[in-house]
Amino acid sequence: MPIDDKNFTKFLNRHEIDAAVQSIANRINDDYKNKEVILIGVLKGSVIFVADLARHLKIDFMVDFVRMANTGRDWSSRGTISIIKDIQYDIRDKHVLIVEQIVDSGRTLKFFYDRIKEAEPASVEVVCLLDKNQKRVVDTPIKYIGRPVSDQFLVGYGLDLEEKCRNLADIYYLKYPN
Ligand code: IMP
């Protein structure tokens, strides 16, 4: 779908996104001085966010990724969540930051957060660029939030529309045709 399609409305431009990422990074830089940190990006949506966040961080950290799948028809439906690409690091006694691009019902995040907790890290906190808090069904504490967003479908900056549009530098609302 082309970027200038009438069904796209700009929500956040690249400068606003960068300001949100920088402000999260500033807080993490203050909170995690001299700690052993592992960032875990949730694939695939968070790749671009993780890359930008990483470049704003001044602390020492390692990066890993997890990928989950939901057997439901789409991400909004109830379904069984499973891990299809697990992390490689031993996180026991490490400070873990789970990095999500967007949290909607919270089911994906809750599933992974609980699993991380079982591995007994020194601490675990969640970083999320976009928080659809009105859609939350299961709660997990999110310490670092870029922006609260309303219940609309977003694309760009890692977020996909049927696997496309992740490359857009800005974030758009998708308006469904009437
Ligand atoms: P949750 O388990 O309902 O919180 O779903 C979270 C996942 O759904 C995210 O990691 C995204 O992959 C996807 N998702 C939720 N809202 C959007 C959206 O507005 N645009 C694109 N993907 C979304």
Ligand code: MG
């Ligand atoms: Mg998706």
